[in-house]
Amino acid sequence: MPKSSETNRTLRTSGIVVGVVAIALVAFGLSVRAYSSKNLDEWTAEQAITTVAIVTPAKSDANRLLELPGRFEAFATAPIYARVPGYLKSWQVDIGATVNAGQVLGEIETPDLDQQLLQARADMESAKANLGLSESTLKRMQSLLASKVISEQEYENRASDFEAKQAQYQSTKANFERLQVNKRFARITAPFDGIVTERNTDIGALINIGSSASPPLFTISDASKLRLYVNVPQSYSSIIKNGDEANITVPEHQGKTFKATVAASSGAIDVGTSTARLQLTLDNSSGELLPGSYARVSFAVQSAEEALSIPASALIFNAAGLQVATVGKDSKVTLKPISITRDLGKSLEINGLLAQDKVIDNPPDGISNGEAVSIKAAKKEQG
Structure with missing residues (x-):
């Protein structure tokens, strides 16, 4: 009987030991699992934060080359159009030729204008003859008026006729002289010393009075x-x-x-x-x-102040305009608007930043204000 009691005691002791060991193993397993889960959560949280590279704006000398x-x-350029209609009779210079002021470039044949000149001359001669007749008649009537052979009314009528004939003669003379002036434009001349840069006509070409709607006959450039x-x-x-x-x-x-x-x-x-x-x-x-x-x-x-430059890769362009992303002391993003003062190719001179700002290079799409980031490395941008 004592032996059976001792056996039972040993079995109870062994069971307690096994239970304690089992509980310890379970507790150890749970603690290891909890620690691993905490590490995993921390690792996942770290991986969720964007890692960025930053640059600081480079200072450039106030003295620079723009x-x-x-x-x-050309200092002076004159497209030359025709002032009279006709046909091109000849041209004397081609493109690339050096010409002097007043030099003839070409000549226009003007059959219509020539006929108008003949008619204007005939009209002027007829008006001149009528004026002479009216003048001699007026002189005779002056002597008749003195002897009271004619009335003053008749004399005044003749004087008025003389004035009308005189005005008619001046009109026909002015018309004749106008056509003579136009005839001079049949010779196309250079307005100043220069080079012929265009020739848009040739012998026999129909010439109309020019306008900007048609190309010039010649173009002279100084x-x-x-x-x-x-x-x-x-x-x-x-x-x-x-x-x-x-x-x-x-x-x-x-x-x-x-x-x-x-x-x-x-x-x-x-x-x-x-x-x-x-x-x-x-x-x-x-x-x-x-x-x-x-x-x-x-x-x-x-420049009155130092210019700052950043890599072109740091630029953000969206609906808000031109911006860059900077990182503050709290490792959070702040978007700053900037303006470009000079494009240097790979880098840009800008306004809107401070020399101590940390600028994100190649910022990821969708980066926003207040977003937490991890700084991978800081490097000085070489200007």
Whole structure:
């Protein structure tokens, strides 16, 4: 009996030990699972935060080179139209020819105008003869009036007739002289020294009195001096003044620089492009530069304050306009509106940021204000 009691005691002890061990194993398993679940939640939360790379705006020197495209125009250009109708009798110059003021470019045959001149001359001679007859008649009537052979009424009537004949003669004479002046326009001449840049007619061509609806017979351009037009961004429009010099380069003269001077400004900002139009002038007596050609214009400008530049890849364009995404000390995003002052290709000079701002490079789509982000790395943008 004592032996059976001892056996039961041992079994109870073993059962208790097994139960404790089982409970410990369950508790350990639950704690390990809870710890793993916490780590998983933390890892998932970390993965949900967007990781971004940031750059800081680069400072550029206040003294900088502003390069802009421009277009040459001849200092004076005259499209030449016909003033009289007829047929082209001859032309003396072709495109590319150098001409002097008053030089004949071509001649128009004017059969209709010639007939009008003959008729106008005949009308003038007839009016002159009638005027002479009326004048001699008036002189005779003056002596008759003195001897009271005729009445004063008859004399006044004759005097009025003389005045009418005189006016008629002046009218026919003026018409004849007008046609003579028109006849001179049968010879087409150059208005100033220059180069023939267009010839749009040939011998025998029907010539009508010209207008802008039809091409000119000739076009003369004075390219000894050129105008150069360039559109300057609004932020630089008050910096560049009349009299400032610019360096000009053209593709056809690699390695050569020309000098131009700012002559005038439009004095207004174009609402479509936010630029001001400048006119520069330069000497072209050598003839190296061609009207209508493209040029690269470089201004040495000095800004009142340092400019900041960011990579073009940091730019955000949406319904709110141009923006960049910055990261604050709390690792949250703030969208800031900016404006571009100069496009440098891979980088942009901008307004609207501070030098210490942390700008997100290549911001993900849909990034918004207040969004938490993780900073991957910070790098200094090289200007």
